[in-house]
Amino acid sequence: MPGQSLCVIVPVLNEERMIDPLMAALVPVLEGLDLDWTVLFVDDGSTDGTLAQIRAAAARESRVRAISFSRNFGKEQAMAAGLRFAKGDAVILMDGDLQHPPAAIGEFVARWRQGAKIVFGQRGNWQAETGMRRRASDAFHATFGVLAGGRLPRGIVDFVLLDRTAVAAMNQLDERTRFTKGLFAWIGFNAAVVPFDAPARLHGVTKFNFRKLLRFALDGIAAFSTLPLRVWTVVGGLISLGALLYALYFFLKTLFVSSSVPGFPSIIVSIMFFSGVQLLSLGVIGEYIGRIFDEVKHRPLYIVAEEIGAPTANAADG
Ligand code: UDP
Numbered sequence: 001m002p003g004q005s006l007c008v009i010v011p012v013l014n015e016e017r018m019i020d021p022l023m024a025a026l027v028p029v030l031e032g033l034d035l036d037w038t039v040l041f042v043d044d045g046s047t048d049g050t051l052a053q054i055r056a057a058a059a060r061e062s063r064v065r066a067i068s069f070s071r072n073f074g075k076e077q078a079m080a081a082g083l084r085f086a087k088g089d090a091v092i093l094m095d096g097d098l099q100h101p102p103a104a105i106g107e108f109v110a111r112w113r114q115g116a117k118i119v120f121g122q123r124g125n126w127q128a129e130t131g132m133r134r135r136a137s138d139a140f141h142a143t144f145g146v147l148a149g150g151r152l153p154r155g156i157v158d159f160v161l162l163d164r165t166a167v168a169a170m171n172q173l174d175e176r177t178r179f180t181k182g183l184f185a186w187i188g189f190n191a192a193v194v195p196f197d198a199p200a201r202l203h204g205v206t207k208f209n210f211r212k213l214l215r216f217a218l219d220g221i222a223a224f225s226t227l228p229l230r231v232w233t234v235v236g237g238l239i240s241l242g243a244l245l246y247a248l249y250f251f252l253k254t255l256f257v258s259s260s261v262p263g264f265p266s267i268i269v270s271i272m273f274f275s276g277v278q279l280l281s282l283g284v285i286g287e288y289i290g291r292i293f294d295e296v297k298h299r300p301l302y303i304v305a306e307e308i309g310a311p312t313a314n315a316a317d318g
């Protein structure tokens with residue numbers, strides 16, 4: 001449909017060998033869609049030749065734009081920046097390593113034209129990932145579902161199409177602890193799901209090690225649930241009740257049977273156990289306070305060092 005425009009946002013960190021293969025796969029798909037398109041790379045502080053590759057791509061193709069961060073701010077921030085800079089009646093977010101196949105975009109656009117405001121890519125077969133990572137992901141989704149009330153459809157990844165109205169909604173959210181997948185679900189709108197098979201990475205390695213994934217999972221839970229905070233009220237209540245009953249037991253035992261002095265191990269064990277419970281609950285509170293601190297500082301989500309390609313490229317090409 002001429003007049004409609006689509007912007008494909010691609011966050012990239014050190015993907016110098018992926019820019020050309022990605023463009024080679026993406027452009028034919030976009031050309032076949034019967035709409036005006038742009039590609040917006042968000043360079044998340046790459047330290048290799050990624051930016052040079054993007055510049056070269058933008059020099060060859062005027063519909064390629066980019067913003068480059070002053071340092072690595074993280075993929076969630078890169079996606080937030082992409083959503084703010086993108087023009088178009090619809091935008092697509094996709095990874096730059098071809099694990100989100102461009103071939104699926106046609107189906108995304110079809111669903112959008114049928115009226116969906118958000119189209120989620122759902123990873124069907126993902127044998128490319130290690131069993132450990134799949135299990136960790138499943139465990140996280142189950143935990144998130146319990147804590148945050150099951151708002152996240154299973155297998156949803158950051159391969160998603162948003163209508164302009166949904167982009168505008170996303171752009172109103174300026175929280176710093178960003179769990180973008182959760183935010184997509186949070187804004188609502190009628191959504192469609194397109195399953196796809198995720199192949200293995202063509203070049204390079206994943207940018208998410210276990211530590212980063214754990215932090216991301218904690219961010220997601222802290223941003224969408226206060227249950228970890230509130231549960232200590234119940235735990236504390238139960239422990240106090242237990243202590244009261246135990247005291248009553250000793251009282252009656254001393255009164256009617258005998259008083260027994262030995263009990264050193266049980267004292268040590270209970271002191272250690274309850275110190276542990278207290279530190280654990282303090283730690284949980286700390287996780288939230290740290291994030292509150294991040295929010296109140298109100299620093300910008302990212303710093304843009306450079307923009308590549310005319311900001312009006314979309315209109316000029318349209
Ligand atoms: N990425 C990014 N900033 C980061 C980490 C990753 O922009 O701090 C990009 C990365 O270049 C890729 C996408 O996010 O385009 C997904 O990353 P990756 O493939 O490493 O994650 P995985 O597929 O292993 O979950």
Ligand code: MG
Pocket residue numbers: 095097099201206
């Ligand atoms: Mg990947």
